[in-house]
Amino acid sequence: MYIKWNLTKKCTLNCKFCHNATERKDWSRDIGIEQLDQIISNISNHENLEGVSLLGGDPLDYQYILQLAERLEFHNISFGFITAGEEIYKGTYDAILLNKNLNFIGLSIDSLNPDTVKYVRNKDMLQRQLDSLDHIMNLRAKFNLNYKIFTNTIFMNVNQHEIINLVNFFKQKKVDKIQILEYKHSNKSAYDFSVGLEEELKFVNDISSYIRENQGEDFSELELCFLPEPGKDYLRRISLNENISRGTSSKCPIFRDTLFVSNDGFVYPCDNYKPYFRISQTTNEPEKTYKIENLIKKQLHTITEKNEYFKEVKSLARKPKEELFGNLEPCNKCNHLLKECFPCLQYSTSSTTQSFVYEDKCKFYMEISNF
Ligand SMILES: C[S@@+](CC[C@H](N)C(=O)[O-])C[C@H]1O[C@@H](n2cnc3c(N)ncnc32)[C@H](O)[C@@H]1O
Ligand code: SF4
Ligand code: SF4
Numbered sequence: 001m002y003i004k005w006n007l008t009k010k011c012t013l014n015c016k017f018c019h020n021a022t023e024r025k026d027w028s029r030d031i032g033i034e035q036l037d038q039i040i041s042n043i044s045n046h047e048n049l050e051g052v053s054l055l056g057g058d059p060l061d062y063q064y065i066l067q068l069a070e071r072l073e074f075h076n077i078s079f080g081f082i083t084a085g086e087e088i089y090k091g092t093y094d095a096i097l098l099n100k101n102l103n104f105i106g107l108s109i110d111s112l113n114p115d116t117v118k119y120v121r122n123k124d125m126l127q128r129q130l131d132s133l134d135h136i137m138n139l140r141a142k143f144n145l146n147y148k149i150f151t152n153t154i155f156m157n158v159n160q161h162e163i164i165n166l167v168n169f170f171k172q173k174k175v176d177k178i179q180i181l182e183y184k185h186s187n188k189s190a191y192d193f194s195v196g197l198e199e200e201l202k203f204v205n206d207i208s209s210y211i212r213e214n215q216g217e218d219f220s221e222l223e224l225c226f227l228p229e230p231g232k233d234y235l236r237r238i239s240l241n242e243n244i245s246r247g248t249s250s251k252c253p254i255f256r257d258t259l260f261v262s263n264d265g266f267v268y269p270c271d272n273y274k275p276y277f278r279i280s281q282t283t284n285e286p287e288k289t290y291k292i293e294n295l296i297k298k299q300l301h302t303i304t305e306k307n308e309y310f311k312e313v314k315s316l317a318r319k320p321k322e323e324l325f326g327n328l329e330p331c332n333k334c335n336h337l338l339k340e341c342f343p344c345l346q347y348s349t350s351s352t353t354q355s356f357v358y359e360d361k362c363k364f365y366m367e368i369s370n371f
Contacts, residue, residue: 001304002258003043003052004271007062009263013084015121016191017154019184020057030263031296033064037071039265039295044075046300051103054081057263060093069096080104082152084121089131097139097147104148104176105136111159112166120158120193137173150177155226156193160203164210167222175221179247182226197364204231208239218243225249228358229336230365237369246340254317255342259304265296267303269313272344316345324348330363 008030009020031039043049052072059065059081072079078101085107087093096102109129111117117126136149151170153163163180170178183193195203204227211219223245224235236242248256253270260268290309304310316324321338325331328347337343343358 001046001048001300002050002256003261004055004253004258005052005261006055006057006263007059007065007068008057010061011057012061013058013086013121013123013125015084016189017120017156017183017193019186021186021189030062031265033067035265035296036064036068038297039261040068040071040075042295042298043300044077049077049300051078051080054079058083060087062263065093066095069099069102073099073101077101078103080106080147082106082108084108084125085129085132086123086125087128087132089128089135091135094139097136097145098143100146102145102147104150106150106152106179107133107136108152108154109133109166110153110156111162112169113159113162116159116162120156133173133175148176150179151175152179152181154181154183154193155195155200155203156183157195157199158193160195160199163203164207167207168210171217171221177221177223177245179223179225182249197361200226201364201368204235205238208235211239211241211244215240220245223247223249228362228365229341230334230362230369234365234369250336250341250343252342252344254313254345261295265294266292267295267300268292269310270345272346313345316348319348329359330366334362334366 010030011018011020015021043052054062054065054068056062060083062068069079080103081096083106088097097105107129109117109126110120112126114124114126117129118124133149133151136147139145140147140149153159153166155163159166167178167180183195185192185194204224207224219239219241220243224232225247226249227235229246229250232244232246236244253259260271262268290312291307292309293303293307295303322332324345325337325343325348328343331337331341331343331347334341
Protein backbone atom coordinates (compact mmCIF):
# COMPACT_ATOMS: atom_id res chain seq x y z
CA MET A 1 0.00 0.00 0.00
CA TYR A 2 1.28 3.42 -0.97
CA ILE A 3 -0.23 6.85 -0.15
CA LYS A 4 -0.11 9.97 -2.33
CA TRP A 5 -0.95 12.81 -0.01
CA ASN A 6 -1.90 16.16 -1.55
CA LEU A 7 -0.97 18.11 1.55
CA THR A 8 -1.99 21.56 0.42
CA LYS A 9 -3.47 23.52 -2.45
CA LYS A 10 -1.11 26.35 -1.62
CA CYS A 11 1.90 27.18 -3.73
CA THR A 12 4.05 30.29 -3.86
CA LEU A 13 4.43 29.87 -7.62
CA ASN A 14 1.97 30.38 -10.43
CA CYS A 15 3.17 28.16 -13.27
CA LYS A 16 1.36 28.59 -16.59
CA PHE A 17 1.23 24.84 -17.25
CA CYS A 18 0.07 23.82 -13.77
CA HIS A 19 -2.88 21.43 -13.79
CA ASN A 20 -3.71 22.62 -10.29
CA ALA A 21 -3.92 26.25 -11.45
CA THR A 22 -7.67 26.57 -11.01
CA GLU A 23 -7.55 24.87 -7.62
CA ARG A 24 -4.51 26.70 -6.28
CA LYS A 25 -5.44 28.72 -3.23
CA ASP A 26 -3.52 31.17 -1.11
CA TRP A 27 -5.94 30.74 1.79
CA SER A 28 -5.68 27.63 3.83
CA ARG A 29 -8.15 24.82 4.24
CA ASP A 30 -5.34 22.50 5.14
CA ILE A 31 -5.46 20.37 8.25
CA GLY A 32 -4.09 21.69 11.54
CA ILE A 33 -1.59 19.98 13.81
CA GLU A 34 -4.16 18.04 15.85
CA GLN A 35 -5.80 16.63 12.76
CA LEU A 36 -2.37 15.82 11.39
CA ASP A 37 -1.68 13.75 14.50
CA GLN A 38 -4.99 11.94 14.05
CA ILE A 39 -4.14 11.06 10.45
CA ILE A 40 -0.66 9.87 11.40
CA SER A 41 -2.12 7.71 14.12
CA ASN A 42 -4.68 6.28 11.67
CA ILE A 43 -2.06 5.30 9.10
CA SER A 44 0.90 4.38 11.31
CA ASN A 45 -0.37 0.98 12.41
CA HIS A 46 -1.22 -0.17 8.89
CA GLU A 47 0.53 -3.47 8.20
CA ASN A 48 1.43 -2.94 4.56
CA LEU A 49 2.12 0.77 4.32
CA GLU A 50 5.23 0.97 2.14
CA GLY A 51 5.47 4.74 1.97
CA VAL A 52 3.94 8.17 1.51
CA SER A 53 4.49 10.68 -1.34
CA LEU A 54 3.93 14.26 -0.28
CA LEU A 55 2.42 16.37 -3.06
CA GLY A 56 0.53 19.64 -3.52
CA GLY A 57 0.32 22.51 -4.51
CA ASP A 58 3.82 22.58 -3.20
CA PRO A 59 4.17 20.21 -0.22
CA LEU A 60 6.90 22.43 1.23
CA ASP A 61 4.32 25.22 1.50
CA TYR A 62 2.23 23.15 3.94
CA GLN A 63 2.38 24.96 7.27
CA TYR A 64 3.31 21.87 9.33
CA ILE A 65 5.63 20.16 6.86
CA LEU A 66 8.54 20.01 9.34
CA GLN A 67 6.33 18.52 12.04
CA LEU A 68 4.87 16.03 9.58
CA ALA A 69 8.35 14.83 8.56
CA GLU A 70 9.27 14.40 12.25
CA ARG A 71 6.18 12.34 12.90
CA LEU A 72 6.78 10.13 9.86
CA GLU A 73 10.28 9.47 11.16
CA PHE A 74 8.98 8.73 14.65
CA HIS A 75 6.59 6.11 13.24
CA ASN A 76 9.23 4.81 10.84
CA ILE A 77 7.16 5.59 7.73
CA SER A 78 9.17 6.05 4.55
CA PHE A 79 8.32 9.18 2.56
CA GLY A 80 9.31 11.40 -0.37
CA PHE A 81 8.16 14.70 -1.80
CA ILE A 82 7.93 16.50 -5.13
CA THR A 83 8.71 20.19 -5.38
CA ALA A 84 9.72 22.92 -7.81
CA GLY A 85 12.58 23.47 -5.35
CA GLU A 86 12.73 27.23 -5.32
CA GLU A 87 13.82 27.55 -1.67
CA ILE A 88 15.67 24.33 -0.84
CA TYR A 89 19.15 25.70 -1.59
CA LYS A 90 18.77 28.15 1.32
CA GLY A 91 18.86 25.30 3.82
CA THR A 92 15.35 26.08 5.13
CA TYR A 93 14.31 22.46 4.69
CA ASP A 94 17.53 20.73 5.74
CA ALA A 95 15.76 19.13 8.70
CA ILE A 96 13.63 17.21 6.19
CA LEU A 97 16.62 16.29 4.06
CA LEU A 98 18.40 14.89 7.14
CA ASN A 99 15.34 12.85 8.14
CA LYS A 100 16.33 9.19 8.07
CA ASN A 101 12.97 8.14 6.59
CA LEU A 102 13.27 10.42 3.57
CA ASN A 103 13.30 8.04 0.64
CA PHE A 104 13.18 10.38 -2.38
CA ILE A 105 13.06 13.98 -3.54
CA GLY A 106 11.45 14.79 -6.89
CA LEU A 107 12.61 18.11 -8.33
CA SER A 108 10.62 19.61 -11.21
CA ILE A 109 12.92 21.31 -13.70
CA ASP A 110 11.71 21.81 -17.26
CA SER A 111 14.62 23.41 -19.12
CA LEU A 112 18.15 24.75 -18.79
CA ASN A 113 17.10 27.81 -20.74
CA PRO A 114 16.38 30.56 -18.16
CA ASP A 115 13.92 32.28 -20.54
CA THR A 116 11.83 29.15 -21.01
CA VAL A 117 11.71 28.60 -17.25
CA LYS A 118 10.84 32.24 -16.67
CA TYR A 119 8.03 32.00 -19.21
CA VAL A 120 6.41 28.78 -17.99
CA ARG A 121 6.81 29.49 -14.27
CA ASN A 122 6.13 33.24 -14.41
CA LYS A 123 9.35 33.68 -12.46
CA ASP A 124 13.05 33.88 -13.22
CA MET A 125 14.02 30.94 -11.03
CA LEU A 126 16.14 28.44 -12.97
CA GLN A 127 19.33 29.29 -11.10
CA ARG A 128 17.61 28.74 -7.76
CA GLN A 129 16.33 25.35 -8.93
CA LEU A 130 19.82 24.33 -10.06
CA ASP A 131 21.29 25.54 -6.76
CA SER A 132 18.69 23.44 -4.97
CA LEU A 133 19.66 20.40 -7.02
CA ASP A 134 23.31 20.93 -6.05
CA HIS A 135 22.31 21.47 -2.44
CA ILE A 136 20.46 18.15 -2.14
CA MET A 137 23.31 16.36 -3.94
CA ASN A 138 25.98 17.91 -1.68
CA LEU A 139 24.08 17.31 1.53
CA ARG A 140 23.49 13.68 0.58
CA ALA A 141 27.18 13.17 -0.09
CA LYS A 142 28.33 15.06 3.00
CA PHE A 143 26.15 13.14 5.45
CA ASN A 144 26.06 9.88 3.54
CA LEU A 145 22.25 10.05 3.26
CA ASN A 146 20.11 7.50 1.46
CA TYR A 147 17.46 9.49 -0.37
CA LYS A 148 17.11 9.13 -4.11
CA ILE A 149 17.02 12.23 -6.31
CA PHE A 150 14.49 12.27 -9.16
CA THR A 151 13.80 14.97 -11.71
CA ASN A 152 10.46 15.67 -13.37
CA THR A 153 10.32 17.46 -16.72
CA ILE A 154 7.06 18.08 -18.56
CA PHE A 155 7.19 17.44 -22.31
CA MET A 156 5.75 20.66 -23.78
CA ASN A 157 5.76 22.55 -27.07
CA VAL A 158 7.90 25.28 -25.46
CA ASN A 159 10.72 23.04 -24.15
CA GLN A 160 10.67 20.04 -26.50
CA HIS A 161 13.89 21.15 -28.23
CA GLU A 162 15.66 21.69 -24.90
CA ILE A 163 14.95 18.36 -23.25
CA ILE A 164 17.82 16.29 -24.67
CA ASN A 165 20.28 18.87 -23.37
CA LEU A 166 18.54 18.71 -20.00
CA VAL A 167 18.63 14.89 -19.91
CA ASN A 168 22.34 15.02 -20.69
CA PHE A 169 22.88 17.50 -17.84
CA PHE A 170 20.93 15.33 -15.35
CA LYS A 171 22.95 12.30 -16.43
CA GLN A 172 26.22 14.15 -15.76
CA LYS A 173 24.84 15.06 -12.33
CA LYS A 174 24.03 11.39 -11.72
CA VAL A 175 20.37 11.97 -10.94
CA ASP A 176 18.79 8.63 -9.93
CA LYS A 177 15.68 8.88 -12.10
CA ILE A 178 14.98 11.28 -15.00
CA GLN A 179 11.27 11.38 -15.74
CA ILE A 180 9.82 13.14 -18.79
CA LEU A 181 6.13 13.61 -18.03
CA GLU A 182 3.14 13.90 -20.31
CA TYR A 183 1.69 17.42 -20.37
CA LYS A 184 -1.93 17.36 -19.20
CA HIS A 185 -3.94 20.14 -20.72
CA SER A 186 -6.94 21.60 -18.96
CA ASN A 187 -9.64 23.30 -21.01
CA LYS A 188 -9.86 25.91 -18.29
CA SER A 189 -6.26 26.96 -18.88
CA ALA A 190 -5.42 30.07 -20.91
CA TYR A 191 -2.32 28.29 -22.28
CA ASP A 192 -1.91 25.15 -24.31
CA PHE A 193 1.50 23.46 -24.21
CA SER A 194 0.41 20.25 -25.99
CA VAL A 195 2.74 18.58 -28.47
CA GLY A 196 1.20 16.94 -31.56
CA LEU A 197 2.00 13.33 -32.47
CA GLU A 198 4.23 14.26 -35.41
CA GLU A 199 6.34 16.57 -33.26
CA GLU A 200 6.41 13.94 -30.54
CA LEU A 201 7.71 11.35 -33.00
CA LYS A 202 10.42 13.76 -34.10
CA PHE A 203 11.49 14.12 -30.47
CA VAL A 204 11.50 10.34 -29.98
CA ASN A 205 13.69 9.95 -33.08
CA ASP A 206 16.05 12.70 -31.86
CA ILE A 207 16.44 11.22 -28.39
CA SER A 208 17.02 7.79 -29.89
CA SER A 209 19.92 9.28 -31.93
CA TYR A 210 21.32 10.78 -28.71
CA ILE A 211 21.05 7.38 -26.97
CA ARG A 212 22.72 5.60 -29.90
CA GLU A 213 25.55 8.16 -29.91
CA ASN A 214 26.15 7.36 -26.22
CA GLN A 215 25.82 3.62 -26.58
CA GLY A 216 28.25 2.69 -23.82
CA GLU A 217 26.19 4.56 -21.22
CA ASP A 218 23.48 3.23 -18.97
CA PHE A 219 20.03 4.70 -19.70
CA SER A 220 18.09 2.73 -17.12
CA GLU A 221 17.38 5.93 -15.14
CA LEU A 222 15.54 7.54 -18.09
CA GLU A 223 11.75 7.25 -18.14
CA LEU A 224 9.76 8.72 -21.01
CA CYS A 225 6.48 8.68 -19.11
CA PHE A 226 4.61 10.50 -21.90
CA LEU A 227 5.01 7.46 -24.16
CA PRO A 228 2.49 4.63 -23.98
CA GLU A 229 3.99 1.11 -23.93
CA PRO A 230 4.04 0.64 -27.75
CA GLY A 231 5.88 4.00 -27.91
CA LYS A 232 8.43 2.72 -25.39
CA ASP A 233 8.84 -0.41 -27.57
CA TYR A 234 9.47 1.83 -30.56
CA LEU A 235 12.04 3.93 -28.70
CA ARG A 236 13.89 0.88 -27.38
CA ARG A 237 14.01 -0.63 -30.86
CA ILE A 238 15.30 2.39 -32.72
CA SER A 239 17.71 3.29 -29.91
CA LEU A 240 19.11 -0.26 -29.91
CA ASN A 241 18.76 -0.10 -26.13
CA GLU A 242 16.54 -2.39 -24.07
CA ASN A 243 17.52 -0.81 -20.74
CA ILE A 244 15.56 2.43 -21.07
CA SER A 245 13.18 2.29 -18.13
CA ARG A 246 9.50 1.52 -18.64
CA GLY A 247 8.66 2.92 -15.20
CA THR A 248 5.13 2.73 -13.85
CA SER A 249 3.56 5.49 -15.96
CA SER A 250 1.16 3.05 -17.66
CA LYS A 251 -0.16 1.60 -14.41
CA CYS A 252 -3.46 2.87 -13.06
CA PRO A 253 -2.93 3.55 -9.31
CA ILE A 254 -5.70 1.16 -8.35
CA PHE A 255 -3.64 -1.73 -9.75
CA ARG A 256 -0.56 -0.33 -7.97
CA ASP A 257 -2.29 -0.35 -4.58
CA THR A 258 -1.86 3.41 -4.31
CA LEU A 259 -4.48 5.67 -2.78
CA PHE A 260 -4.89 9.42 -2.56
CA VAL A 261 -5.42 11.67 0.44
CA SER A 262 -6.54 15.25 -0.11
CA ASN A 263 -5.53 18.30 1.94
CA ASP A 264 -8.64 17.96 4.10
CA GLY A 265 -8.02 14.28 4.91
CA PHE A 266 -10.50 12.60 2.53
CA VAL A 267 -9.31 9.34 0.96
CA TYR A 268 -9.82 8.25 -2.66
CA PRO A 269 -8.76 5.12 -4.52
CA CYS A 270 -8.12 7.24 -7.62
CA ASP A 271 -7.16 10.88 -8.16
CA ASN A 272 -9.22 11.41 -11.33
CA TYR A 273 -12.41 9.66 -10.49
CA LYS A 274 -14.40 12.05 -8.28
CA PRO A 275 -17.07 12.32 -7.09
CA TYR A 276 -17.84 8.69 -6.64
CA PHE A 277 -21.04 7.57 -8.22
CA ARG A 278 -22.04 4.53 -10.19
CA ILE A 279 -23.60 5.11 -13.60
CA SER A 280 -26.60 2.95 -14.47
CA GLN A 281 -26.04 0.73 -17.53
CA THR A 282 -29.63 1.24 -18.64
CA THR A 283 -30.35 4.93 -18.02
CA ASN A 284 -26.75 6.22 -18.12
CA GLU A 285 -27.60 8.31 -15.04
CA PRO A 286 -25.85 8.18 -11.66
CA GLU A 287 -27.67 5.50 -9.67
CA LYS A 288 -25.56 5.41 -6.53
CA THR A 289 -23.26 7.76 -4.62
CA TYR A 290 -20.54 6.30 -2.43
CA LYS A 291 -19.48 7.58 0.95
CA ILE A 292 -16.06 9.22 0.96
CA GLU A 293 -14.19 8.58 4.19
CA ASN A 294 -11.84 10.84 6.11
CA LEU A 295 -8.54 9.68 7.60
CA ILE A 296 -8.94 12.14 10.48
CA LYS A 297 -11.82 9.98 11.71
CA LYS A 298 -11.03 6.40 10.70
CA GLN A 299 -8.16 3.97 10.53
CA LEU A 300 -6.72 3.41 7.07
CA HIS A 301 -7.25 -0.36 7.12
CA THR A 302 -10.91 0.08 8.19
CA ILE A 303 -11.47 2.37 5.22
CA THR A 304 -9.80 0.17 2.62
CA GLU A 305 -11.45 -3.00 3.96
CA LYS A 306 -14.95 -1.77 4.83
CA ASN A 307 -15.74 1.22 2.62
CA GLU A 308 -18.09 0.17 -0.16
CA TYR A 309 -16.33 2.10 -2.88
CA PHE A 310 -12.89 0.69 -2.02
CA LYS A 311 -14.38 -2.81 -1.94
CA GLU A 312 -16.08 -2.42 -5.32
CA VAL A 313 -13.00 -0.96 -6.97
CA LYS A 314 -10.86 -3.81 -5.63
CA SER A 315 -13.22 -6.46 -6.93
CA LEU A 316 -13.44 -4.68 -10.29
CA ALA A 317 -9.63 -4.72 -10.56
CA ARG A 318 -9.61 -8.50 -9.99
CA LYS A 319 -11.88 -9.26 -12.97
CA PRO A 320 -10.41 -11.05 -16.00
CA LYS A 321 -9.00 -8.69 -18.61
CA GLU A 322 -11.45 -9.83 -21.31
CA GLU A 323 -14.30 -8.77 -19.09
CA LEU A 324 -12.69 -5.42 -18.30
CA PHE A 325 -11.12 -4.38 -21.57
CA GLY A 326 -12.52 -6.85 -24.13
CA ASN A 327 -14.23 -4.04 -26.07
CA LEU A 328 -11.53 -1.43 -25.68
CA GLU A 329 -9.58 -0.78 -28.89
CA PRO A 330 -6.62 -1.27 -29.31
CA CYS A 331 -5.99 -2.63 -25.77
CA ASN A 332 -7.81 -5.88 -26.57
CA LYS A 333 -5.06 -6.66 -29.14
CA CYS A 334 -2.13 -5.36 -27.11
CA ASN A 335 0.58 -7.59 -25.61
CA HIS A 336 1.12 -5.12 -22.78
CA LEU A 337 -2.42 -5.30 -21.42
CA LEU A 338 -2.30 -6.14 -17.69
CA LYS A 339 1.42 -6.84 -18.00
CA GLU A 340 3.28 -3.52 -18.29
CA CYS A 341 0.12 -1.51 -18.91
CA PHE A 342 -2.90 -1.30 -16.60
CA PRO A 343 -5.30 1.14 -18.29
CA CYS A 344 -7.56 3.34 -16.24
CA LEU A 345 -10.54 1.39 -14.92
CA GLN A 346 -12.81 4.20 -16.13
CA TYR A 347 -12.26 2.76 -19.60
CA SER A 348 -13.31 -0.75 -18.65
CA THR A 349 -16.18 -2.07 -20.74
CA SER A 350 -18.72 -1.31 -18.01
CA SER A 351 -18.32 2.40 -18.71
CA THR A 352 -19.72 3.83 -21.92
CA THR A 353 -19.31 7.43 -20.89
CA GLN A 354 -15.61 7.93 -21.55
CA SER A 355 -13.66 8.21 -24.75
CA PHE A 356 -10.30 6.50 -24.55
CA VAL A 357 -7.47 9.06 -24.52
CA TYR A 358 -4.63 6.73 -25.50
CA GLU A 359 -6.42 5.13 -28.44
CA ASP A 360 -4.79 7.26 -31.18
CA LYS A 361 -1.40 7.36 -29.55
CA CYS A 362 -1.18 3.60 -28.96
CA LYS A 363 -2.47 2.77 -32.46
CA PHE A 364 0.06 5.16 -33.95
CA TYR A 365 3.03 3.56 -32.17
CA MET A 366 1.73 0.04 -32.79
CA GLU A 367 1.63 0.78 -36.51
CA ILE A 368 5.10 2.30 -36.75
CA SER A 369 6.55 -0.43 -34.50
CA ASN A 370 5.76 -2.96 -37.20
CA PHE A 371 8.35 -1.52 -39.56
C1 LIG B 1 1.45 19.48 -9.33
S1 LIG B 1 3.13 19.38 -8.98
C2 LIG B 1 3.20 19.38 -7.23
C3 LIG B 1 4.59 19.53 -6.69
C4 LIG B 1 5.32 20.83 -6.94
N1 LIG B 1 4.53 21.99 -6.77
C5 LIG B 1 6.00 20.85 -8.30
O1 LIG B 1 5.65 21.65 -9.14
O2 LIG B 1 6.93 20.05 -8.45
C6 LIG B 1 3.58 17.69 -9.33
C7 LIG B 1 4.21 17.50 -10.70
O3 LIG B 1 3.21 17.73 -11.67
C8 LIG B 1 3.81 18.46 -12.73
N2 LIG B 1 2.75 19.18 -13.45
C9 LIG B 1 2.16 20.34 -13.14
N3 LIG B 1 1.26 20.69 -14.09
C10 LIG B 1 1.28 19.71 -15.03
C11 LIG B 1 0.57 19.50 -16.24
N4 LIG B 1 -0.34 20.34 -16.70
N5 LIG B 1 0.84 18.37 -16.94
C12 LIG B 1 1.75 17.49 -16.49
N6 LIG B 1 2.46 17.62 -15.35
C13 LIG B 1 2.22 18.74 -14.62
C14 LIG B 1 4.83 19.36 -12.05
O4 LIG B 1 5.83 19.80 -12.93
C15 LIG B 1 5.38 18.43 -11.01
O5 LIG B 1 6.46 17.68 -11.51
S1 SF4 C 1 5.15 24.80 -8.45
FE1 SF4 C 1 3.92 22.99 -8.86
S2 SF4 C 1 1.94 23.32 -7.81
FE2 SF4 C 1 3.04 25.28 -7.88
S3 SF4 C 1 2.20 26.31 -9.64
FE3 SF4 C 1 4.07 25.26 -10.31
S4 SF4 C 1 3.42 23.23 -11.00
FE4 SF4 C 1 1.73 24.12 -9.84
S1 SF4 D 1 -3.04 -0.33 -26.25
FE1 SF4 D 1 -4.04 -0.26 -24.24
S2 SF4 D 1 -3.04 -1.90 -23.08
FE2 SF4 D 1 -1.72 -1.43 -24.83
S3 SF4 D 1 -0.27 0.07 -24.07
FE3 SF4 D 1 -1.97 1.21 -25.02
S4 SF4 D 1 -3.34 1.65 -23.31
FE4 SF4 D 1 -1.97 0.01 -22.64
